[in-house]
Amino acid sequence: MNRILNSRIFKTSVIAASIGMAGAAQAQEAEQLRIVGSSTVYPFASYVVEEFGATTEYATPVIESTGSGGGLRLFCNGVGNDTPDITNASRRIKVSEFKRCQENGVTDITEVMVGYDGIAFAQSSVNDPMPLTREQIFKALAAKVPVDGKLVKNPNETWSDVDSSLPDREITVYGPPTTSGTRDAFEELVMEHASEDMEAYGGKAYTDIRSDGAFIDSGENDNLIVKRLSENTDAFGIFGYSFLEENADALLGSSIDGVKPTPEAIGSGEYPVSRSLYFYTKNQHSEEVPAMMEYANLFLSEKMIGDMGYLKGLGLIPAPKDVRAEQRKSLKNQEQLELADLEK
Template sequence: MGRTHKFVRMLKLVSVAALVSGANQAWAGDEIRIVGSSTVFPFATVVAERFGRTSSFGTPVVESTGSGSGFRLFCSGVGDDTPDATNSSRAIMASEIELCRANGVTDIVEVKIGFDGIVLANSRRAEQFELTTAQIFLALAKTVPVDGQLVANPFTNWRQISANLPDQEIVVFGPPPTSGTRDSFVELVMETGGQTLGITDGTSLATMREDGRFVEAGENDNLIVQKLNADPDALGIFGFSFLDQNGDKIQGSAINGFDPSFENIADGLYAVSRPLYFYVKRAHLDLTPGLGDYVAEFISDTATGDEGYLSDRGLIPLAGAERAAMVGAVADFRAAAF
């Protein structure tokens, strides 16, 4: 009999606890909520953490959803249940502005925070590559021009493309199509490279080869770095901050004559870099305590300045004049809200 009562008692306990945990809780919804790009994520989280420590507000919650999903969430409306800001590794598209407008999100501000370089790197145990965008196109496109004809990519060794390149099999690890890094790489390297070879057809420009020479290695850049370490004959495509962190083991290839160094990217000499942004709703400046201060912290000299803490993490800062203009725009934006 004792056992049966124990069981009934336990069931009662379970149901009471389930009720209590459902009720009795306040709605906590006043912290800053940020969504968006996984490229901006490592930078936005550093700012969020600093902001949480130094201000009287809670630490903002930052989600890594990707730029596209970020805009979908951001543009879903105004109010407590929508994000205050979204990070993006590209500028907002017209269709997204339209989506925002349709949902009543009319007044948004764009903040450009700096640049991210995309590098083509290999192990330090091998020779450093000096490439042009056209050569990269020839090595990685699905179809390439040979004697004026578009044919399936016949190249298997870098030496076949140019006598100046190392005698190495072509093996390149890169991100999958879902990644923003892949989009930017296609746009900045493959398309410009293909165009210099006289190709105009969009599909030929944007299609990577699928015969195992270009290997989709997943979204995790650390994994690509590890693979390069293990295989000195391979090259890999990833963000500059991973090169910056692993500079003792891997080296970036020069593209169009310039090394992917911090200075070359900042000066715009290194061709493969893209601006990073975040977007904020003006209506939320009143709604979410601390949002204006967070934006100000992000654009402050200590964060995104030339020697700011984000440059230590591999973010390439904006040039002086452009940054000053950005700081001014943010100040105007904050002033206009009150």
């Protein structure tokens, strides 16, 4: 009888211990910060992640490069352990994405701008420099272009077809997918800008990119585009400035509308294909995931995003000092992003 009772006590203890271990594992999983989003912001965020894991008591956050659109889709899926706490973005959240967040219960979001970046249009450094205008790039990549006043399927096969002053090189451009913030920004800053004054498009911006092989969707891995440019030296690639700076010995960025992609030109906005970089915090997770605010504060610290910060060495263009201070204040107060902010 005592043997049976002892056996039952032992089994109960094992079950209780197992439940306790499972609960602890779930708690640890909940507390471990999860970050998704932009491939452009990824190198900067990854550096902060490693520093955070090495210098704090928290577990090293899990970070995944999903693209800006892909990250915001995951972020806006809802609230809970199975959704990310932070998403990075190389463009601002869209109104449609914000509304989806609200519909799914993600109602308390803080927007944080961490600095600037430019979109490089680059080729292998074995070539001579090839200055371009946004109109020339548009005519090379648009799905339809005006010919004799009518919109037709893009017939341009070489850059000299676009403009006789350009080299007789086949048009091949490796670029980001539709889920990428870099793609969104490129369409807005290059395609929309170049087309909005063209009569053939009826005064509307045109952003459709050709799908006949001249433009090659290369996924969210910008390093893959860099690699392909070393293999196909006639091709161009579209990616964040940080990748151009990191591979300055192998790549040559084109000037756009007469302005070279430099940190100074990007930071001042003179370079016409410049943009802001962001991350978004899901404040409803802040109590269950205390690492979230600690990580975000580290990201916004002067040692990371300041004029002499570590991330500048990776290609991030620092925002002005007063803008950095505003972003820290917004994060500290967990200022809630409103729909009206996005519709300004």
